Amino acid sequence: MATRAKRVKKSNARQTAFTRFTLIVAILVLWMGGIGVRLVHLQVTKHEWLKEKATGQRQDIKRSKLPRGTIFDRNERALAISVRVKTLYADPTTIDDIKSAAKTIAKVLGVKESDLSKQLAEAKADERKFVSLAKGLDEETAQKINKALEDSSIRKADLPKFTGLHWREDQKRSYPNQTLAAHIIGFSNADGVGQAGIEQSQNDILFGAVIKRLQERDRLGRVYDETVSEKEPPKDVVLTISLPIQYMTEQALEKAVKASSSKSGIAVVIDNKTGEVLALANYPSFDPNRLNEITADNLSNAAIQGVYSPGSAFKLVTYGSALERKLISPEAEIDSGNGTIEIAKHRFTDSHAIGRVTYSKALAHSSNVCAIKTGMRVGKEGFYQTLKTFGFGKPTGIELPAETGGIVRAPERWNGDSLASMSIGYEIGVSALQMASAFATIANNGVRIQPHIIKEIRQSDEQTVPVAQPAKTQVVSAETARDLRIMLRQVVVAGTGKRAQLNGYSSAGKTGTAWKFDEKLKKVNSAKYVSSFIGFAPAEDPAVTIAVVMDEPKVGGRDGGQVAGPVFRDIAQQILPELNVKPEGYVAEESTLEDIPEAVASGPSASSLNEHVSDPLPKENIKAETAVVPKSPARKEAKPASAETKPATAIKTEKSKQPEKDIKSKPVKSEKREPEAKPKSLIKNKSSTDTKKRKT
Amino acid sequence: MRKSNARQAHPKNTSSREIGPLPWSYFVVIAICGCVLAAGFFLAARQHFTSMDLGMKNSRLRKQLEDLESENRRLLLAREISLSPSEITKTARNLGFIAVTTPTTAVPVPFSTKAAPAALLKAVVESAPVAAAKPIAITMTAYQRPVSGVTLEPSQKRISPDKQTKKIEAVKQKSIKPEITAVAKLR
Numbered sequence: 088m089a090t091r092a093k094r095v096k097k098s099n100a101r102q103t104a105f106t107r108f109t110l111i112v113a114i115l116v117l118w119m120g121g122i123g124v125r126l127v128h129l130q131v132t133k134h135e136w137l138k139e140k141a142t143g144q145r146q147d148i149k150r151s152k153l154p155r156g157t158i159f160d161r162n163e164r165a166l167a168i169s170v171r172v173k174t175l176y177a178d179p180t181t182i183d184d185i186k187s188a189a190k191t192i193a194k195v196l197g198v199k200e201s202d203l204s205k206q207l208a209e210a211k212a213d214e215r216k217f218v219s220l221a222k223g224l225d226e227e228t229a230q231k232i233n234k235a236l237e238d239s240s241i242r243k244a245d246l247p248k249f250t251g252l253h254w255r256e257d258q259k260r261s262y263p264n265q266t267l268a269a270h271i272i273g274f275s276n277a278d279g280v281g282q283a284g285i286e287q288s289q290n291d292i293l294f295g296a297v298i299k300r301l302q303e304r305d306r307l308g309r310v311y312d313e314t315v316s317e318k319e320p321p322k323d324v325v326l327t328i329s330l331p332i333q334y335m336t337e338q339a340l341e342k343a344v345k346a347s348s349s350k351s352g353i354a355v356v357i358d359n360k361t362g363e364v365l366a367l368a369n370y371p372s373f374d375p376n377r378l379n380e381i382t383a384d385n386l387s388n389a390a391i392q393g394v395y396s397p398g399s400a401f402k403l404v405t406y407g408s409a410l411e412r413k414l415i416s417p418e419a420e421i422d423s424g425n426g427t428i429e430i431a432k433h434r435f436t437d438s439h440a441i442g443r444v445t446y447s448k449a450l451a452h453s454s455n456v457c458a459i460k461t462g463m464r465v466g467k468e469g470f471y472q473t474l475k476t477f478g479f480g481k482p483t484g485i486e487l488p489a490e491t492g493g494i495v496r497a498p499e500r501w502n503g504d505s506l507a508s509m510s511i512g513y514e515i516g517v518s519a520l521q522m523a524s525a526f527a528t529i530a531n532n533g534v535r536i537q538p539h540i541i542k543e544i545r546q547s548d549e550q551t552v553p554v555a556q557p558a559k560t561q562v563v564s565a566e567t568a569r570d571l572r573i574m575l576r577q578v579v580v581a582g583t584g585k586r587a588q589l590n591g592y593s594s595a596g597k598t599g600t601a602w603k604f605d606e607k608l609k610k611v612n613s614a615k616y617v618s619s620f621i622g623f624a625p626a627e628d629p630a631v632t633i634a635v636v637m638d639e640p641k642v643g644g645r646d647g648g649q650v651a652g653p654v655f656r657d658i659a660q661q662i663l664p665e666l667n668v669k670p671e672g673y674v675a676e677e678s679t680l681e682d683i684p685e686a687v688a689s690g691p692s693a694s695s696l697n698e699h700v701s702d703p704l705p706k707e708n709i710k711a712e713t714a715v716v717p718k719s720p721a722r723k724e725a726k727p728a729s730a731e732t733k734p735a736t737a738i739k740t741e742k743s744k745q746p747e748k749d750i751k752s753k754p755v756k757s758e759k760r761e762p763e764a765k766p767k768s769l770i771k772n773k774s775s776t777d778t779k780k781r782k783t
Numbered sequence: 784m785r786k787s788n789a790r791q792a793h794p795k796n797t798s799s800r801e802i803g804p805l806p807w808s809y810f811v812v813i814a815i816c817g818c819v820l821a822a823g824f825f826l827a828a829r830q831h832f833t834s835m836d837l838g839m840k841n842s843r844l845r846k847q848l849e850d851l852e853s854e855n856r857r858l859l860l861a862r863e864i865s866l867s868p869s870e871i872t873k874t875a876r877n878l879g880f881i882a883v884t885t886p887t888t889a890v891p892v893p894f895s896t897k898a899a900p901a902a903l904l905k906a907v908v909e910s911a912p913v914a915a916a917k918p919i920a921i922t923m924t925a926y927q928r929p930v931s932g933v934t935l936e937p938s939q940k941r942i943s944p945d946k947q948t949k950k951i952e953a954v955k956q957k958s959i960k961p962e963i964t965a966v967a968k969l970r
Contacts, residue, residue, distance in 0.1 A: 154856065157856075164863065164866070165859055165860070165863045168856060168859060168860050168863070169856070170856045170857050171853040171856070171857075225857070226850070226853070226854070261860050261864075263860055263863035263864040263866075264868070264869075265869055267868065303838070305835065305839075309839050309842075310838070310839065310842040311835040311836075311839045311842065312835075312838040312842075313838070313841070313842050313845065334868055
C-alpha cells in the first residue's frame with residue numbers, strides 16, 4: 088500500500104510538473120506571440136511612421152547654394168565675388184517664453200525689444216517657423232552673437248545655444264571696385280541671377296547650384312556621416328579687360344564729360360591684334376553694390392546698346408571702299424569745288440572750301456563733298472557690301488547682353504541722296520563698339536577680329552574650359568589698310584584731329600561730329616551734337632584702337648576733334664606705357680594746334696528726317712533691353728540737317744511736312760511705338776522698318 | 784525477463800545521465816566560441832564607433848574646408864576692396880596726400896557757336912549741377928581760320944628718345960595764348 092501510495096504521489100508530482108511546465112510554455116508562447124503581433128503591427132502597419140521618426144531623429148537635410156563664380160580681369164583681379172554670409176533666424180514655435188527670449192535677443196542684436204517681441208508672438212500665433220532676425224552677417228559677427236547668446240543650460244547641437252534660434256547660410260555678391268567696369272560686369276539679384284552685363288550673359292556658367300546635404304547625427308547631434316548631392320560647381324570667368332586701363336579710361340572719360348558738360352560719354356579700347364576689349368567705359372555709371380541707386384540713365388551700356396550717327400568718322404568706310412576697288416589712291420587729287428554739292432535736290436556743304444586736294448587731305452579736312460564724290464564712285468551695291476563686311480548692321484557678337492546691330496538699310500530702300508548721306512556717316516546707325524572694331528580692322532592690316540571680352544572660363548580645379556576663338560575676316564587688303572592708316576595719320580597731323588596728337592607716340596584716327604535729332608522739336612537740333620574721335624596708336628604699328636564718343640557736349644568746342652580728341656590723347660598716353668609699347672619719340676606740338684573746322688553735316692534730305700530719328704530707347708524699356716537681345720530695332724536714325732549755311736529748320740519746313748503728317752495719321756503699332764515714349768540718355772536710336780513714304 | 788531487463792536498464796540510464804562527466808574539450812570549445820563571439824562583437828562595436836568617429840572627423844574637416852574656402856574668398860574680397868581706386872584715394876587722403884589740380888585745358892569756342900559766352904555759361908549752370916558745385920575754370924578761345932595750304936608733311940618730328948624728356952618739358956612750359964581769353968569761375 089505504501090508503495091502504491093508512493094507511486095500515486097509520484098505520479099501526481101509529475102502531473103503537476105507537467106502542468107506547470109505547460110503553463111509556463113503557454114505563457115511564454117503567449118508572451119512571444121504578443122511580442123510577435125506587436126512587431127508585425129509596428130513593422131507592417133506603422134512602418135512609414137516609424138521610419139520617418141527614426142530618420143528625423145538622426146538625419147538632417149540641409150540645402151545650401153554653392154557660391155556664385157568669380158569674375159576676374161585679365162590680371163587675376165577679382166571684379167565680382169560671392170562671399171558666405173549668415174542669417175540669424177528664429178523658430179518661434181519652439182520658444183516657450185517669447186518675452187524673455189525677445190529681451191535677450193534684442194539686447195544682443197541691438198533692436199527694439201517690444202517690436203521683436205510682437206514679431207515673434209505674431210509668428211508663433213501663425214505657427215510660422217522662420218522669422219529673420221539679422222541678415223548678411225559675416226563669420227566674425229556671427230561668432231560674437233553666438234557667444235552673447237550662449238545659454239549653458241541649453242542642450243543643442245547647433246549654434247547659437249539658445250532655444251529657437253538658428254543660423255542659415257547665405258551668400259552675398261560683392262563688387263569691390265564699385266563703379267569701375269560696372270557696365271561690363273553688370274550685377275545679379277538677391278537670388279543670385281544675373282541681371283546685366285557679364286553676370287547676365289554668363290549666368291549659366293556663374294550660377295551656383297543648390298546642393299542637398301544629408302547629415303547623419305548621433306544622439307548628441309554630432310554629424311557622423313554626410314552625403315552631399317553631386318552638382319557641378321560654378322565656373323569663374325576671366326575677362327579681357329585690364330583694371331588699370333579700365334580705370335584710366337573711365338577717369339579720362341569722366342573728366343571730359345564733366346568739363347564739357349556732356350550728357351554722357353563712351354570710350355572703348357580694343358587690342359587690334361587680338362580683338363580683345365581692354366576697356367569699355369560709359370559715363371554716367373553706377374555702383375552694382377547699390378542696386379537702389381541704379382536708374383535707366385546710368386544702367387544702359389551705350390557702347391554696345393546705343394546707336395548713333397557716326398558722322399565724318401564713317402568716311403573711313405567710304406574711302407576704304409574706294410581704295411579697295413582701286414578707284415582712288417591717297418595721293419590722287421579730287422576737286423571739292425566751292426565746297427558744295429547737290430545730290431537728289433539736297434545740298435551738301437563743307438565747312439570751308441578746300442579746292443583741289445589729294446584724297447589724303449580731303450579726309451584730313453573732313454570734306455563732305457569729297458567723301459560724297461568718292462562714295463558715288465563706289466556705288467550703292469559696292470558701298471553696301473563694304474558696310475556689311477565691316478560688320479555694320481549686325482551685332483559684333485561680344486559676350487554682353489542686348490547688343491544692338493545698328494541700323495543699315497538694304498540698298499533697295501535707299502533714297503536718291505542716301506548714298507551721299509551714308510558716305511558722310513548719316514542715314515546709318517552704329518554702336519561705338521562697331522566703330523572701334525572697324526578702325527581696329529584697319530589697324531590690323533584689314534583683318535577684322537571679332538571683338539570679345541571673355542578671355543577664358545575656368546573650372547574650380549583650375550582647368551580652363553575652351554572658349555570659342557574669335558572669327559577673323561579679311562575685310563580689306565593689307566595695302567588698302569596701309570593706305571588708310573597713312574590717310575588717318577594725316578587727320579591727326581594736319582587735319583581735324585590735331586588734338587589727338589600724343590607725346591611720345593604717333594597716332595592716327597578720324598573725328599566725327601553729328602547733329603542729333605530732337606524728339607521734342609521733331610527736327611535736328613543744331614545745339615545738340617554727338618562728337619567722336621576714333622583712332623589708334625602708334626600709327627605705324629598700332630597696339631590699341633580707342634573710340635571716344637561724347638553725347639551733347641555743351642561747353643567749349645563741340646567738334647569731335649575738340650571734345651573727343653583730347654580724351655583719346657589722355658587715354659592713349661596713359662595706357663600705351665601700361666601695355667609696354669615703346670615710345671617713338673614724337674612730341675605733340677601744342678603751339679601749332681589750330682583747329683580745322685569739321686563740317687558737321689551736309690545733312691540729308693528733309694524727307695528722310697523723320698525716318699531716321701535719333702531718339703534713344705525709353706527708360707521703361709531698359710529692363711527688357713538688358714534681358715533680351717533686341718531684334719532689329721524698329722526705329723529710325725537721326726538725320727542731321729545741313730551745315731551752318733542751311734539751317735535744319737529750313738529743310739524741315741521745306742520737305743518734311745508729309746512724313747510728319749504720316750506719323751500722325753498712321754500711328755505705328757503699340758510695340759513699335761513704345762520706344763518713342765520716353766527718350767533715354769544717350770544716342771540710342773531705333774530704326775524703323777515700317778517707314779513712311781519718301782520723297783526723292 | 785521483461786522485469787529484470789527493466790531493472791537492469793533503468794539504473795544504467797540513471798547513472799549515465801547523472802554521473803557521466805562532460806569532456807573538458809567541450810568546455811574549451813564553448814569557451815573559444817564564446818570568446819570568438821565576444822571578440823566579434825567587440826570588433827564590430829569598435830569598428831562601428833571608429834567609423835562614427837571618422838565620420839565626425841570627416842564632417843568637421845569638410846566644414847573646416849568650407850570655412851577656409853569662405854575665408855579665402857573673404858580675404859580676396861578684402862584685398863580687392865583695399866586695392867580699389869576709391870579706397871586707395873581715401874587712404875591717400877587720410878595720409879595727407881592732396882590731389883594735384885591739373886592745369887586748365889584750353890577749350891576753344893566752336894566755330895559754329897554763335898551764342899554769347901553768357902548764354903553758354905547759363906546753359907552750363909543749368910545743365911551741369913555737378914560741374915557747378917565746385918569752381919571750374921573755363922578758358923575759351925576764339926576760333927581761328929586755318930592757314931591756307933596746310934602741309935601734308937607730318938608736323939610731328941621724330942626726336943631721339945634721350946632728348947624726348949627735355950622736349951616734353953619745354954613744350955609743357957609753353958602756354959597757348961589765344962586772342963581772346965575769358966575765365967569764368969562757376970560756383
